[in-house]
Amino acid sequence: MKRIAIIGGGISGLSALHFLRRRFGDGCEVVLFEREGRLGGTIGADRSNGFVSDWGPNGFLDRVPLTLQMVHELGADDKLFPARSASGKRFIYRHGRLHEISPSPPAFLRSPLLSVRGRLRLVGEPFIRKRRGDEDESIFDFAVRRIGREAAETLIDPMVSGIFGGDARALSLQACFPIMREMEDKHGSLVRALIARKRAAAKAGHEKSPGPAGPAGHLTSFVNGLFTLIEVFAATYREHIVIGVEIEKIVKTETGYRLVNASGDGDRFDAVICAAPAYVASSVTADLDNALSHLLAEIPYAPIAVVCLGYRRQDVGHDLNGFGFLVPRSEGKRILGSIWTSSIFPNQAPEGMVQLRTMIGGATDPPAAGLADDALLDIVTNDLRPIVGITGPPIYIRIFKYDRGIPQFVIGHPQRMQRLDDLLRNHPGLYFTGNAYKGVGLNDCVVRSEQIASQAADYLQLTPTSANHLP
Numbered sequence: 067m068k069r070i071a072i073i074g075g076g077i078s079g080l081s082a083l084h085f086l087r088r089r090f091g092d093g094c095e096v097v098l099f100e101r102e103g104r105l106g107g108t109i110g111a112d113r114s115n116g117f118v119s120d121w122g123p124n125g126f127l128d129r130v131p132l133t134l135q136m137v138h139e140l141g142a143d144d145k146l147f148p149a150r151s152a153s154g155k156r157f158i159y160r161h162g163r164l165h166e167i168s169p170s171p172p173a174f175l176r177s178p179l180l181s182v183r184g185r186l187r188l189v190g191e192p193f194i195r196k197r198r199g200d201e202d203e204s205i206f207d208f209a210v211r212r213i214g215r216e217a218a219e220t221l222i223d224p225m226v227s228g229i230f231g232g233d234a235r236a237l238s239l240q241a242c243f244p245i246m247r248e249m250e251d252k253h254g255s256l257v258r259a260l261i262a263r264k265r266a267a268a269k270a271g272h273e274k275s276p277g278p279a280g281p282a283g284h285l286t287s288f289v290n291g292l293f294t295l296i297e298v299f300a301a302t303y304r305e306h307i308v309i310g311v312e313i314e315k316i317v318k319t320e321t322g323y324r325l326v327n328a329s330g331d332g333d334r335f336d337a338v339i340c341a342a343p344a345y346v347a348s349s350v351t352a353d354l355d356n357a358l359s360h361l362l363a364e365i366p367y368a369p370i371a372v373v374c375l376g377y378r379r380q381d382v383g384h385d386l387n388g389f390g391f392l393v394p395r396s397e398g399k400r401i402l403g404s405i406w407t408s409s410i411f412p413n414q415a416p417e418g419m420v421q422l423r424t425m426i427g428g429a430t431d432p433p434a435a436g437l438a439d440d441a442l443l444d445i446v447t448n449d450l451r452p453i454v455g456i457t458g459p460p461i462y463i464r465i466f467k468y469d470r471g472i473p474q475f476v477i478g479h480p481q482r483m484q485r486l487d488d489l490l491r492n493h494p495g496l497y498f499t500g501n502a503y504k505g506v507g508l509n510d511c512v513v514r515s516e517q518i519a520s521q522a523a524d525y526l527q528l529t530p531t532s533a534n535h536l537p
Contacts, residue, residue: 067093067094067095068093068094068095068336068337068526068528069094069095069096069097069322069334069335069336069337070086070094070095070096070097070335070336070337070338070339070522070526071096071097071098071099071323071325071333071335071337071338071339072096072097072098072099072338072339072341073098073099073313073325073338073339073340073341073342073346073347073350074098074099074100074107074340074341074342074343074346074500075098075099075100075102075105075106075107075307075309075341076105076106076107076108076109076341076342076500076511077106077107077109077295077296077508077511077512078341078499078500078501078511078512078514078515079098079100079339079341079342079499079515080098080105080296080299080303081136081511081512081515081516081519082339082341082499082515082516082518082519083096083098083299083303083306083307084136084139084140084299084302084303085136085515085516085519085520086519086522086523087303087306088139089519089523089530089531090523090528090529090530090531091531092531093528093529093530093531094523094526094528096306097306097307097308097333097335098303098306098307098308099308099311099312099313099325099327100307100308100309100310100311101310101311101312101313102309102310103309103310104309105296105299105300105307105309106293106296107122108121108122108123108468108471109121109122109123109292109293109295109296110122110293110296110466111290111291111292111293111294112374112464113290113291114462115376115416115462116415116416116419117374117376117414117415117416117419117421117462117464118290118291118411118413118414118415119291119374119407119414119421119423119464119466120287120291120292120293120372120423121293121372121466122372122466122468122471123292123507123508124285124287124291124292124405124407124410124411124423125149125285125286125287125292125410125411125508126285126286126287126292126507126508126509127283127284127285127286127507127509128148128283128284128285128286129283129284129509130283130509130512130513132509132512132513132516133508133509133512133513136512137295140295140298140299140302141298142288142294142295142298145288145289145294145295145298146286146287146288146289147286147287147288147289147411147413148284148285148286148287149284149285149286149287149389149410149411150409150410150411150412151284152387152409153285153387153388153389153406153409153410154388154389155387155388155389156388156389156390156391156392157388157389157390157391157392158179158220158221158224158391158392158393158394159391159392159393159394159397159399159453160179160220160394160397162452164384164391164453165177165178165179166388167179167221175188175189179220180216180217180220181216183216184214184216184217184220187213187214187216187217188213188214188217191212191213191255191256191257192255192257192258194211194212194255196250196251196254196255197211197250202238202239202240202241202477202478202479202480202481203238203239203240203247203477204234204235204236204237204238204239204477205222205226205234205235205237205238205239205242205243206218206222206223206226206234206235207235207239208239208246208247209221209222209234212250212256213256218234219394219395219396220394220396222234223394223395223396224392224393224394224395224402224403225392226242227392227393227395227402227403227425227428227430228392228402228403228425229242229506230242230368230428230429230472230474230475230506231368231369231370231402231425231427231428231429231471231472232368232428232429232430232472232474232475233428233429233430233474236429236474236476236477237474237475237476237477238475238476238477238478238479238480240479240480241475241479241480241483242475285389285410287411289413290413291414292508311327311328312327312328313325313326313327313350314326314327314328314349314350315350315351315352315353315354316338316340316350316351316353316354316496317332317353317354318354318493319334321334321336322334322335322336322337322495323335323336323337323338323495323496325338336495336526337495337496337497337522337525337526338495338496338497339497339498339499339518339519339522340496340497340498340499340500341498341499341500341515342500343367343470343473343500343502344362344363344365344367344473344500344502344503345362345363345365345367345470347362347498347500348360348362348363354493355489355492355493357489358486358489358490358493361482361485361486361489362486362498364482365473365474365479365482365502366473366474366476367469367470367471367472367473367474368427368428368429368432368470368471368472368474369427369428369432369435369436369467369468369469369470369471370425370426370427370428370435370467370468370471370472371425371426371427371434371435371437371442371465371466371467371468372423372424372425372465372466372467373423373424373425373426373442373443373446373463373464373465374407374421374422374423374424374462374463374464374465374466375421375422375424375446375447375450375460375462375463376415376419376420376421376422376460376461376462376463377419377420377421377422377456377458377460377461378418378419378420378458378461379418379419379420380418380458381456381457381458381459382420382422382454382455382456382457383454383455383456383457384453384454384455386406386408386409386420386454387409388406388409389405389406389409389410390403390404390405390406390409390410390422390423391403391404391453393449395430399449400426400431400434400445400449401424401425401426401445401446401449401450402424402425402426402427402428403424403425404422404423404424404425404450404453404454405422405423405424406420406421406422406423407421407422407423408420408421419461419462421462422450422454424446424449424450426442426445426446427471428472429474435467435468435469435471436467436469439465442465443463443465447460472501472506473501473502473506475506483503483504486498486503494525495522495525495526497518497521497522498518499511499514499515499518500514
């Protein structure tokens with residue numbers, strides 16, 4: 067029987083475990099190793115006093131069928147909890163107040179979010195010549211070239227901070243938003259591309275297509291937070307998961323690989339899927355392949371802190387009717403933005419209370435994420451108070467910090483991924499999945515893990531079981 071090891075018990079490793087067990091059942095042995103005393107990685111939840119606070123990501127967009135398929139296969143459909151449709155409004159803080167980002171282009175262009183000059187430059191986007199050459203380009207440079215500097219600083223900078231905790235001037239457009247590059251290549255203009263996609267969506271019978279307010283899809287989580295999904299994984303696959311064992315190195319053998327743990331003990335496997343963060347993957351491959359280890363170590367991470375605050379509803383003046391807001395760096399605030407958690411998922415705050423989930427730090431302000439809790443609390447409350455009209459103290463406080471929170475797909479990342487593929491040709495049966503390679507979102511992790519699980523199965527020539535299998 068073929069044996070497959072998975073290193074890392076976050077969403078990527080657990081997804082890979084699921085797809086292997088579901089499709090091949092007892093036709094192979096799969097063991098997942100997690101060094102911490104819990105599963106989930108950055109997915110976790112604090113549940114106390116009627117509040118539910120996600121440690122890291124707070125949901126996924128339901129536009130990727132594979133994720134919903136996996137949830138269905140796990141028997142967790144009844145635990146899904148879609149965001150309230152009324153929470154779809156998104157805001158940007160500029161010039162001392164919140165501006166709604168309307169999904170209607172005409173309404174958006176009437177908004178005072180941008181100056182008249184900035185709006186005119188935006189309208190002129192279809193007449194801008196498309197790029198020449200095939201070189202990698204930063205997200206910010208692309209935005210300046212297509213929609214103008216004011217729109218780039220006001221719209222794109224905060225969006226990149228909100229998604230990646232990153233600096234738009236450093237991140238690769240091709241790696242982070244390949245669809246934008248494709249839109250320009252195919253249609254010569256983002257506006258013309260959006261029109262074409264809207265027509266295609268209407269023709270296909272889809273109600274929504276991506277627009278100015280954000281990507282298509284409905285934000286979805288689970289009852290009691292996203293960690294509920296991890297709990298389902300843990301209960302379903304407990305016999306295939308080893309908790310509290312750190313794998314220190316991968317050793318190549320004549321017939322596969324040997325995983326050596328912190329005690330010096332080792333076990334042999336025919337294939338290995340490393341689903342740990344890139345810096346951990348770098349460490350475990352140091353003795354196996356120096357070039358591979360160095361390449362993985364080159365992937366930078368941005369520090370991030372998440373500050374969850376609960377208030378009495380009467381102590382917050384804003385109606386909080388929406389998803390939340392982002393803050394351009396030019397506005398002089400240290401917070402990156404705030405999500406109105408209880409407006410999105412009402413079950414995550416008690417009756418008569420609200421919860422605000424605020425991000426701070428990131429690649430544009432790394433020291434902020436490492437501040438003491440009291441200092442973080444002061445910054446966040448001082449920044450939030452005038453924006454949403456806070457008049458009382460928080461009655462619930464939870465702060466989550468990550469020294470290496472979100473991988474950064476800096477310029478050159480696509481070339482780095484090509485080098486990774488080239489190096490892995492020397493190590494058949496070794497694979498890498500996680501949010502450091504092709505996408506940072508939960509959907510991205512699930513899709514990549516399914517692809518990696520399929521590659522490992524093909525390499526080992528596994529035969530799918532006649533019936534879908536769960537323990």
